[in-house]
Amino acid sequence: MAERAGPVPTDRPGLGRTWVSAHKFRVDWGVDPSDDHVIRHPTGRTPPSCPIPPLLALPAPGPTARGTGGTGATGATGHRTVAVLGPGGVGGLLAALLARAGHRVLCLAGEDTARALRTDGLRVRSGHCGDFTARVEADTALREPVDLCLVTVKHTALEAALDRLPAGVLGDAPLVPLLNGVDHLAALRRRYGAGPVVPATVKVESTRTAPGVIEHGSPFVQIELAGAEERLGPLAALFTDAGAEARVVPDEAGVMWAKLAFLAPVALLTTRYRATIGAVRTERRDELVAVLEEAAAVARACGASVDPAAVLERCDAFPAGNKSSMLRDAEAGRELELDAIGGALLRAAEERGVPVPTAARLVAELEASG
Ligand SMILES: NC(=O)C1=CN([C@@H]2O[C@H](COP(=O)(O)OP(=O)(O)OC[C@H]3O[C@@H](n4cnc5c(N)ncnc54)[C@H](OP(=O)(O)O)[C@@H]3O)[C@@H](O)[C@H]2O)C=CC1
Ligand SMILES: CC(C)(CO)C(=O)C(=O)O
Known part of the structure; x- marks a missing residue:
């Protein structure tokens, strides 16, 4: 049994921000006895100390990974299925953090990267989050419904990468793009409709040095999500619980x-x-x-x-x-x-x-x- 705590909420000088506080929780890790830094999906069913509400106040999902009852919750553990399109510097780090927090993570990438991830997992070196290897699933396209999808490719690869994310499979799952810039939001809304797209940004320094190998250099991973607190609060908590501080800001331009x-x-x-x-x-x-x-x-x-x-x-x-x-x-x-x-x-x-x-x-x- 390992006890983990998310980052301590801070008021950062110069930023004037209060980040969503992390819940402290206990979870059973399935640890490979040959390598105690390898994080696998939890084998236990120990629930977080506070129940996790639905991820987004979106229309009720169909018969998906979101679990029973159409509430968006995935059963007692609150673990979600998260797709990450582009497991590079940003996506690989977040995929690894979410997998470490017990979520089922499905990385979408080209065949070579997907194969490397299936074989070796995501290997993170980070002075801030620790050095660890996270086991994730990997495929070249989304073939099943998920609770959440992060888009973390470069702009220059966006249109080609989105072909791996069929709108019919994604449905109304929240789509969180973390690309720099502003123009990608229109491209995503054209393909998937406005509802699922959650405008967001990330502040981090993280580099993919080889497929599945992530060097995280900044002493923070900070995400901002644009929208209503009551809609996005659970999503922000999901990131924060995994070790990436997240904050909800009401307006997209902001x-x-x-x-x-x-x-x-x-x-x-x-x-x-x-x-x-x-x-x-x-x-x-x-x-x-x-x-x-x-x-x-x-x-x-x-x-x-x-x-x-x-x-x-x-x-x-x-x-x-x-x-x-x-x-x-x-x-x-x-x-x-x-x-x-x-x-x-x-x-x-x-x-x-x-x-x-x-x-x-x-x-x-x-x-x-x-
Ligand atoms: N890196 C950082 O510190 C920060 C980056 N950003 C922004 O985040 C976004 C992502 O950047 P970053 O993580 O650095 O980029 P990376 O190049 O590290 O990662 C991009 C990932 O996308 C994958 N990819 C490329 N083409 C496709 C495709 N057609 N289908 C599926 N996957 C594909 C790459 O695969 P493969 O592994 O096979 O090459 C790679 O895993 C950018 O907009 C960047 O500006 C924002 C803040 C900080
Ligand atoms: C703000 C900064 C410089 C670090 O997050 C960034 O977004 C980037 O490197 O692309």
């Missing part, structure tokens, strides 16, 4: 544009100058402040209340050695999400008549160098 107003300056500058966040904020501070102000003005024009001084504070609070995912893509020679991040900022700026000269120059320079 979630999506607050993230982009922070990310776009950080991603553009770290990638343009091949520099860590720490180096950018000391060596390129004037440029950082200029892009932050431009991005905050665009975010405000899009309906989010973003204060550039608060965003600068968040930048200053970020671990100095962390990099943006765009910089890690550039270093690895992968295609950049430049259009989804910088492009989205420039398009919104043009539509709303907000001048963004510094951001436009950085995007042009990155395009020219790519």
Whole structure:
């Protein structure tokens, strides 16, 4: 019997946030005697100390993994079946955390990655969450109903990856995309309808170094979900119980544009100058402040209340050695999400008549160098 506690809720200076508190719970782990770091699905039926309510107040599910009674609950344990489309840096980490928390996790990926996951599981190295291997299921497409689906591919792979997620199989299960940028929400709503799509963002530094091998470098995994607290509270609790702090924010623009107003300056500058966040904020501070102000003005024009001084504070609070995912893509020679991040900022700026000269120059320079 192992006792695990989720992260302690915090009020983070500069963020002004209170994260959903974690429930402390006990669960029986089925531990492989040959490796006591390998986490398998729980063999016991010890319920969490507080009952888990339905995951989302969505229409009653059909005869699915969501269990009996159409309530969304999966029986006494409250364990869910979660699909993760794209088990890379973000998806692999969350899939592993959810599996470690006792949920049944089904990763959807290409054949090679799916085979590696079936054989070796997800191997996580994390100073924050610990080093562990999580057993997950893996397939190349969704073939059964699930309680929840995370979408964690890059923008550049989104349309192809969504072919693995047939709308008829997904049904009304909540679909939580954690991609950076804003444009993917429209693409998901076109395919699956507006109901299941839960706008969300994640703040983390996590890299897939090989199929199923995840290096988590940030001392946090923070998720924001946009919508009503009464609808999304159980979903936030599910993440928080698994070790990823989650918070519900009422408005979509507040979630999506607050993230982009922070990310776009950080991603553009770290990638343009091949520099860590720490180096950018000391060596390129004037440029950082200029892009932050431009991005905050665009975010405000899009309906989010973003204060550039608060965003600068968040930048200053970020671990100095962390990099943006765009910089890690550039270093690895992968295609950049430049259009989804910088492009989205420039398009919104043009539509709303907000001048963004510094951001436009950085995007042009990155395009020219790519
Ligand atoms: N990494 C980070 O720290 C952060 C990333 N983000 C955002 O999260 C999103 C995901 O990024 P990240 O996790 O870094 O990306 P990764 O490249 O690490 O992971 C993407 C995953 O998608 C899989 N994939 C690619 N194409 C397909 C396809 N056609 N079908 C199924 N799976 C596919 C990849 O498979 P394979 O393993 O086979 O390559 C990989 O597992 C991005 O939008 C990024 O901007 C946001 C915050 C932080
Ligand atoms: C905000 C930041 C830099 C870390 O979560 C990010 O989203 C990224 O690396 O893509």
